């Protein structure tokens with residue numbers, strides 16, 4: 001029995017029918033080969049060999065023809081790509097620059113433009129008179145400000161109120177107080193440049209809407225952010241700077257003054273300079 005017949009027998013197909021002509025031809029073709037074949041030892045047939053034969057197609061199957069490659073142009077993505085990040089930022093800044101107070105209020109309250117939105121309790125928009133002649137700008141909300149949603153509360157806020165009182169001013173009366181950042185950095189860490197870049201358009205719009213006669217910047221960070229400089233605060237004090245055409249006077253942050261009483265006299269000098277600048281600007285108005 002040849003190997004094919006053995007496989008068929010293992011499969012339970014003992015008889016293989018072949019066409020008459022092919023059988024005759026096989027018989028005439030090589031009787032010696034048939035004898036030799038019969039004389040060969042019969043090899044054991046394994047299950048694996050059977051499986052291989054079953055898997056083998058009985059009739060040679062032509063190789064599958066690969067479908068023709070489509071020459072059609074690649075379809076555009078369903079969601080069009082957004083604008084370049086720089087363009088998006090420019091568009092956002094332009095939108096903020098045209099907002100009136102209610103829209104600006106709402107935009108800050110719902111802002112998620114930087115990671116600080118994740119840890120805040122409240123955004124801290126600002127406090128005070130929106131037609132004030134004086135504008136004070138600090139760094140960012142601290143823990144108390146984050147809780148209450150108002151800038152400069154707590155001990156530093158009390159000192160600031162006293163400083164305003166020395167100028168004949170009061171919170172909410174001819175004074176508008178805001179911060180560079182509207183959300184609290186965790187652990188009161190220094191703000192990151194990217195956070196400042198995202199938040200500064202709000203402050204810029206606040207300044208444009210208030211149109212103060214003078215801006216008093218409180219502390220190194222706010223001064224360097226607003227004036228776009230790395231000059232130390234000691235060198236920024238005592239000089240009148242300019243922001244969008246509005247005079248700027250730099251002094252120490254009240255929280256710093258609480259720790260460094262010796263610099264209170266310098267802060268008083270700064271406030272006197274700011275008073276002078278304010279009066280001068282009023283005289284020219």
Ligand code: SF4
Nearest residue numbers: 111114117182183199
């Ligand atoms: S810090 Fe400013 S930019 Fe960042 S989430 Fe708050 S409001 Fe938006």
